[in-house]
Structures are given as structure tokens and as C-alpha cells.
Amino acid sequence: MADYFSELGFRPLAEGEVPDHGAHLLRLLRDSGNFDLLQMFVELRGEGGSSAPAASKAAVQALPLVQPLENENCAVCLKNYDEESQCRMMPCKHKFHQECIFTWLKQTNSCPICRKELPTDDLDYEAIRKHKERESERNQQLESLHNSMFS
Amino acid sequence: MANIAAQRIKREFREVVTSEEVQRCAIKLELVNDSFTELRGEIGGPPDTPYEGANYVLEIKVPETYPFNPPKVRFVTKIWHPNISSVTGAICLDILKDQWAAAMTLRTVLLSLQALLAAAEPDDPQDAVVARQYKEKNDLFRLTARHWGAAYAGGPDRNSDFENKIRRLLDMGVEEHKARVALSSYDWDLERATEQLFS
Known part of the structure; x- marks a missing residue:
């Protein structure tokens, strides 16, 4: 039987390794649903503030290969497509050279043109994002309720 | 410098030089060296702002990882603006930091800086x-x-x-x-x- 700690994904500290208290705190906040504090700490930990993490590898691999038109160009390298160009299409329908978009998505999860986001493998980021979506949904519902009552 | 960065700057350079803004003298872009790693930009102060009629010179340094990382831009001309350091010319603008996107170009950067002169963000100051x-x-x-x-x-x-x-x-x-x-x-x-x- 696996022990309690390894089941939860913990491992013993290596020699000289210091426990990552920050990561434990983030996990605690995430699991207890305290998203405002979680977001604050994630932003404090990440360099350059709120820049988003890389796109999930599965989502990147699932981007469909497409045939571009020859007079179009890739917004990342600005080169025109030719017959040999391998292109991928984002969910927002923007197309790029495979090499260009893959390099970009290793760094951040949004479309270089319209910033529409792909899913990430970062659990904290995804938790905050879902929380924000729910919040804006709630606000919209509240607004429509308000409008229907007072218009 | 990585090939993709230099090639892209070459393409962009052509785009800016033939753009409509250059015809109106609103923005300008010049090469400083042959390797396309450093450029000199110039923007005109937007109308109906305290910067109207003035011309501002910018130092643009292109990283090897461009366009996946933003260019490093700084005001060479001294300027009095909440989001630009009056001492060093350092700029506080989100697209030059974490809001950069690979489809942006030197032309859009120069136009964004011009927009920054017209609409300061005093709650996110540099100075x-x-x-x-x-x-x-x-x-x-x-x-x-x-x-x-x-x-x-x-x-x-x-x-x-x-x-x-x-x-x-x-x-x-x-x-x-x-x-x-x-x-x-x-x-x-x-x-x-x-x-x-x-x-």
C-alpha cells in the first residue's frame, strides 16, 4: 500500500533541499478556494507580474494542421507561406507556421494576434481563470436580473 | 543574432518605411547598425497634448529572441510624463513587458508609445x-x-x-x-x- 504522503504526490527532501513553503501555501489557498489571495501570491511569485504560463502540451499538439493560402503571411515571422509551409490553426482561426506558433506557445498560452487563450498545465493559473470566468458570469446574471427588474 | 529576429526586423523595416504614418511624419525608424539589433525610432507628439509639435527619439534594442520577446525601448529625448522616467527614459507600458504578443511589430510599438503620450496612466507610474x-x-x-x-x-x-x-x-x-x-x-x-x- 502506498503511504499517505506519496499518494498525495509528496517526496522526501533531498540533502540540503529547503521545503518550498510558497508552493505549499499556494496549494492550500487553491484547495480552500481562496482565489483572490491565490492570485495575489501567484503574481508575486512570477517574474514580470501577471504573464500567463505556457499552453498545455496536449492542446498545442491538438491544433489542426491546415493548408494556408499562398498570398497570406505568418504574423509571427512575417514571411509569406509557400507550398512547403506546415501551418497550424488556433481555435480563434488564426494561422501560423507550426514552428512559429509552437515556439510562442511554449512561452505563453494566448494567440499572438487576438490573445484568445489555450488551456495550460498550470493548476493555479487554471483555478484563477475559472474563478474569474465564474465571477464575470455571476456579474452578468446579476446585471440582467437588475435590468429586468428596473427597466 | 538569431536568423528569425534579423529577418523579421528587415521585413518590418520595409513595412514602417512605406507606411502611411511615415508619410505624415508621425513616426520614423532608422537603423543604427548593420546587424539589425539596434534601431532608432522617432515619434511626433500627438495633437491636443502638451507634447504636440515636439519630436521624441527612442532607443530600440532587439533581443535575439525577438519576436517572442519584446524589444527594449527607452526614451533618449528627455520627457515629462507619468509613465516615463524623467531621469533614465525607462518606459512603463504593459506591451513592452508581460502583455507583449508575437504579432506586434516595431510599427505598433511606436504607435502605442504615441498613444501613451496622449493617454497617461498615472496609477501605474514609472516616475x-x-x-x-x-x-x-x-x-x-x-x-x-x-x-x-x-x-x-x-x-x-x-x-x-x-x-x-x-x-x-x-x-x-x-x-x-x-x-x-x-x-x-x-x-x-x-x-x-x-x-x-x-x-
């Missing part, structure tokens, strides 16, 4: 002294920004009241730029500026 003046004494901020535009960027209207105060400090042996900074920082209160300079 706290300027930002405080912008929020608390906006009329004085506008006059000061206009005066700096005239003094450093070929703008109109040097403002004779400000000029006289600077001359008073020059007579006391203070260097001109230092005098301008001290007076601007103390809302053109000659007494307090003098006190700070000689304390």
Missing part, C-alpha cells in the same frame, strides 16, 4: 514625482510637459515664467538641466527648488 503632479496639479503638469517638449524636443512655447526661474538658478551656478528638474519637481516653487539644490 512618481511626475505622476503626483499629473494627479494633483494637472494644469501645472501640462505646462511643465510642454516646457520640457520645447527645451529638449523642438516643441513650441518655452514659457517665459519658467525660463526666468531657471535663469535665476543658472545665475547661482546651477546647471540648466538640474535647475529644470528641481523646479519641475517642486511645482516651480523657486524657493523650495533652491533649498533642495543647495541642501
Whole structure:
């Protein structure tokens, strides 16, 4: 039987390794649903503030290969497509050279043109994002309720 | 420099040089060296702002990882603006940091900087002294920004009241730029500026 700690994904500290208290705190906040504090700490930990993490590898691999038109160009390298160009299409329908978009998505999860986001493998980021979506949904519902009552 | 960065700058360079903004003299872009790693930009102050009629020179450094990382841009021309350091010319603008996107170009960067001159963000300041003046004494901020535009960027209207105060400090042996900074920082209160300079 696996022990309690390894089941939860913990491992013993290596020699000289210091426990990552920050990561434990983030996990605690995430699991207890305290998203405002979680977001604050994630932003404090990440360099350059709120820049988003890389796109999930599965989502990147699932981007469909497409045939571009020859007079179009890739917004990342600005080169025109030719017959040999391998292109991928984002969910927002923007197309790029495979090499260009893959390099970009290793760094951040949004479309270089319209910033529409792909899913990430970062659990904290995804938790905050879902929380924000729910919040804006709630606000919209509240607004429509308000409008229907007072218009 | 990585091939993709240099090739992209070459393409962009052609795009800017033939763009409509260049025809209107609103933005300019020049090469500084042959390897496309450093460029010199220029933007005109937008109309109906204190920067109108002035021209601002920018230093643009292109990283090897461009366009996956933003270019490093700094104002060479001295400027009085809440989001630009009056000392170093460093710029606080999200697209030059974490909001960069690979589809942006030097042309869109220059146009964004021009937009920043027209719409400052005093709540996200680079220069706290300027930002405080912008929020608390906006009329004085506008006059000061206009005066700096005239003094450093070929703008109109040097403002004779400000000029006289600077001359008073020059007579006391203070260097001109230092005098301008001290007076601007103390809302053109000659007494307090003098006190700070000689304390």
C-alpha cells in the first residue's frame, strides 16, 4: 500500500533541499478556494507580474494542421507561406507556421494576434481563470436580473 | 543574432518605411547598425497634448529572441510624463513587458508609445514625482510637459515664467538641466527648488 504522503504526490527532501513553503501555501489557498489571495501570491511569485504560463502540451499538439493560402503571411515571422509551409490553426482561426506558433506557445498560452487563450498545465493559473470566468458570469446574471427588474 | 529576429526586423523595416504614418511624419525608424539589433525610432507628439509639435527619439534594442520577446525601448529625448522616467527614459507600458504578443511589430510599438503620450496612466507610474503632479496639479503638469517638449524636443512655447526661474538658478551656478528638474519637481516653487539644490 502506498503511504499517505506519496499518494498525495509528496517526496522526501533531498540533502540540503529547503521545503518550498510558497508552493505549499499556494496549494492550500487553491484547495480552500481562496482565489483572490491565490492570485495575489501567484503574481508575486512570477517574474514580470501577471504573464500567463505556457499552453498545455496536449492542446498545442491538438491544433489542426491546415493548408494556408499562398498570398497570406505568418504574423509571427512575417514571411509569406509557400507550398512547403506546415501551418497550424488556433481555435480563434488564426494561422501560423507550426514552428512559429509552437515556439510562442511554449512561452505563453494566448494567440499572438487576438490573445484568445489555450488551456495550460498550470493548476493555479487554471483555478484563477475559472474563478474569474465564474465571477464575470455571476456579474452578468446579476446585471440582467437588475435590468429586468428596473427597466 | 538569431536568423528569425534579423529577418523579421528587415521585413518590418520595409513595412514602417512605406507606411502611411511615415508619410505624415508621425513616426520614423532608422537603423543604427548593420546587424539589425539596434534601431532608432522617432515619434511626433500627438495633437491636443502638451507634447504636440515636439519630436521624441527612442532607443530600440532587439533581443535575439525577438519576436517572442519584446524589444527594449527607452526614451533618449528627455520627457515629462507619468509613465516615463524623467531621469533614465525607462518606459512603463504593459506591451513592452508581460502583455507583449508575437504579432506586434516595431510599427505598433511606436504607435502605442504615441498613444501613451496622449493617454497617461498615472496609477501605474514609472516616475512618481511626475505622476503626483499629473494627479494633483494637472494644469501645472501640462505646462511643465510642454516646457520640457520645447527645451529638449523642438516643441513650441518655452514659457517665459519658467525660463526666468531657471535663469535665476543658472545665475547661482546651477546647471540648466538640474535647475529644470528641481523646479519641475517642486511645482516651480523657486524657493523650495533652491533649498533642495543647495541642501
